[in-house]
Amino acid sequence: MKIAIIQFGGSNCDLDVLHVLQDVVGVDAELVWYKEEDLSQYDGAVIPGGFSYGDYLRAGAIAARTPIMDAIKKMASEGKPIMGICNGFQVLTESGLLDGALMTNKYPKFRCETTYLKVENTDTPFTSKFKKGEIVKIPIAHMEGNFYADKDTLARLNDNGQIVFKYSDKNGNVTDNVNPNGSQENIAGIIDPNRNVIGLMPHPERASEAILGSEDGIRMFQSMVDYIAKK
């Protein structure tokens, strides 16, 4: 089993994800530069956070149109698990693999802080090691995380159980007060209709070791590895 970590110019959480996968989860993973067009040797992929191409045009817009994204789309169509974190989530919405768009935060400020998330769906390759309704602690660090989708899309996301994480307080109350960016319905992470492509603004790789203050994030990577092993 081998997982690809996609590197664009301006990715900056790539090495953190590599460390977590290799040293904490203990799975084979490697960095793959965006010019690669063939990802067939990999069983899954992570698109890490950062500021690909300086967030020029729109966050994730340029990265979404690089050659490697055709290979990512091929992986997605084969049912392989793909996780986009923060800028990776923006890349996935810009590429059309996930619904909606990530707009500038309601209060246009870079928010870098711990957030609590409510796990809305555990029937995914990335959340099987969580309990439904569980509250997890995973930090955010972004200025364009305000999730927007039109009314019909939002209804479809709800009806299909595609909303995976919502911002909540530590008791699980999903309110405006704990919405860090103005996202519709406090959405922090969604999955595609086929349930193998997830995007989320919070950084699970920054919550994967006790020394970092939370180990909740590690279970996303463990769920992903488990899913690949069972396939």
Place this chain on the structure above:
Amino acid sequence: MQYHAEVTIELKSGMLDPEGTTIKRALEHLGYQTESVATAKKYMIELDAESADSAKQMVDEMCQKLIANPIIHNYTIELGESK
């Protein structure tokens, strides 16, 4: 023939525009009352094409594929011959 296109990208109406809202508030501090302030981005593109129609079609494709995000944006294209 060389053409000059000006592409204006705006947020769809009713969408949150935090930059516009912030500028509106700053104008109030200076004593200017406004109904609303909205931001837009403009791209100036020079291109070669066989006709104005084909130039416009190319720029329209550029907007749909990259420059605009159809989920959140409207765009307009103004085309003229390059000077």
